[in-house]
Amino acid sequence: MSAVRLLDELSHAPQQSEWLDTILKGDCVAALDRLPEKSIDVIFADPPYNLQLDGDLHRPDQSKVDAVDDDWDQFASFEVYDAFTRAWLLAARRVLKPNGTIWVIGSYHNIFRVGAKMQDLGYWILNDVVWRKTNPMPNFRGRRFQNAHETMIWASRDQKGKGYTFNYEALKASNDDIQMRSDWLFPICTGAERLKNENGDKLHPTQKPEALLARIMMASTKPGDIVLDPFFGSGTTGAVAKRLGRHFVGIEREQAYIDAANERIDAVRPLDGAALTVLTGKRAEPRVAFVSLIDTGLMLPGATLYDARKRWAARVRADGTVAVGDSAGSIHKIGAQVQGLDACNGWTFWHYERSGGLTPIDELRRIARLGMERAGA
């Protein structure tokens, strides 16, 4: 199966069924250009780290670069890498949805050039995330620090791309209720997870651990999202996407990697839906207007609200506003005003008296939501 040939042969724009959950064979820019624009939720890219670009971009191999002592020649090599980087980042940006995000992983050899180019092209960096390796290769010559991490850049398509997916609450809950940091600790890919060729040697030189991709997808995608990997290699992105109930699109040039990745992905069993449910917070809850508490009888006009320490009292009015002295307005506005603040969450600030104690009106909102669910609202 060589899906990219299929795409090339088509005169019409390819249908999603022709590229979804598929490895496209060929150059990543050419393949990206055949995909519809704004069709991808998240991109994970593990681009070549050095100037040794196989195929179209023939350059001196590493030993030759080492021998070069002319600054201009070195600069020329960087220029080629920069042009390559610009081309695929541009093509990737076209297929990304407006609220999509991209992850790029690299080392100090290339990540600075990649990051600068991403900024130049309009990507908006959200975080750089460090993958700390529990078992990095030692520095054998003792001339540098042990290179014990790699760097990932997480960016949205646009500066205004505010609607990107970030499963903050789930990450926090999975991390002892402390928000997830920008430094992650994972072992490198070894053992049974590492794909081997017929000689028993590693199939791919830079196979990434599935746990790393799982963290990325659990953080920045929803079930059913489409994750594209333009440097698919041994197919870690596809294997993890399938397991986690996400769709994938892979782009890869070498048939040997494509074959191994297809076999690997075929063997993956997806998790069932219940195990894939992502914890969401208040943000995802349906909005409840304060006035609807009055509409449903949970709150009566004329009732009195207090802050937690009973320093202020507000009177509930039939129109869903509250009044303190001469001022009236929303629970938020008045809450902010009495405290002399710019903003206030009235739902948690104001309380009502119940059996002698004070209860936040947020409790009434919770009850109202239950009623809405039962009504199928």
Place this chain on the structure above:
Amino acid sequence: MSAVRLLDELSHAPQQSEWLDTILKGDCVAALDRLPEKSIDVIFADPPYNLQLDGDLHRPDQSKVDAVDDDWDQFASFEVYDAFTRAWLLAARRVLKPNGTIWVIGSYHNIFRVGAKMQDLGYWILNDVVWRKTNPMPNFRGRRFQNAHETMIWASRDQKGKGYTFNYEALKASNDDIQMRSDWLFPICTGAERLKNENGDKLHPTQKPEALLARIMMASTKPGDIVLDPFFGSGTTGAVAKRLGRHFVGIEREQAYIDAANERIDAVRPLDGAALTVLTGKRAEPRVAFVSLIDTGLMLPGATLYDARKRWAARVRADGTVAVGDSAGSIHKIGAQVQGLDACNGWTFWHYERSGGLTPIDELRRIARLGMERAGA
């Protein structure tokens, strides 16, 4: 004392005695241009990060974050910032000895541009080193990962600059006889170490911890070496250099910072040689998050957890939360909820089935911790 005026007035090349262990006042490029070429062993540079902040940021308690909005961090565009970066990196390279090295610290806002420019100018990157903060500022809005690290680039002047100083053995000896890694753990600069102005507020918005500079100098300088800092600020580089028996050269524009730094450095007493080896970074106790059990395959999504008496059962989800009925959350939150308590240690409350019996998941944490300790989690 204003040494830069002295240098400007001289027709002859300034003598070392006229700039060594001195703060030069003025623009960093102009000051660097007045120094003799190939005279500096190591440069530490903490340039403006070019933060592009949009509006105020408030903590959840509505207090306002004191942002870095100083004039010196304002640049009209990436082009302007790149030109600034190129200019000072070029001037810095001229004064660096052929076997000298340079450290530059930054965040994702600027470090990629700086790193790419360093490569363009012929610097040869030896490592990128991550400063992991033990106590970073949280992400208050829950829209990104907590920005918990900064990045340093360590580079030699030239690709062939093989004779640079790297105290491999000393670092290894100070690190429990394990090679020093590229990720370092230090607290941010607070408390008594943080310089205050007459109002009791922080004098400088970005004062770096002395421990960080000490690690840098212990790694890449010898006693008696000359360390130059073109963005001297509150003078951390000078204070640490003097304490460790190195010479410093500072360049700074603002007189208030120069005065404070001079006073600070005057108060420093140099250590004798024997005391110089004890400066190791603080190690955090290895924290194991529940999600890392899933990451390492010790726990599978979809698995069932029980309390010790099997009164409750919880389902493990791929996002690292657990679910009982309609409720989901962290192992601690859900453990507390089923018992009707305010708090619960999920590690000891929840168990998994193994060979017929129930074992606390804390046992899995113990196993996971073994794999993480080597990396100084």
Place this chain on the structure above:
DNA sequence: ACGCGCAGTGAATCATCCC
């Protein structure tokens, strides 16, 4: 002396919906 509670703070690119 010691513990506890409360306030303060650190290089921050920190919203989304509805009309």
Place this chain on the structure above:
DNA sequence: CGGGATGATTCACTGCGCG
């Protein structure tokens, strides 16, 4: 599209006052 309304959100540590 802009503007107004809604209302979601914090970790580690220091220092001070009080009991």
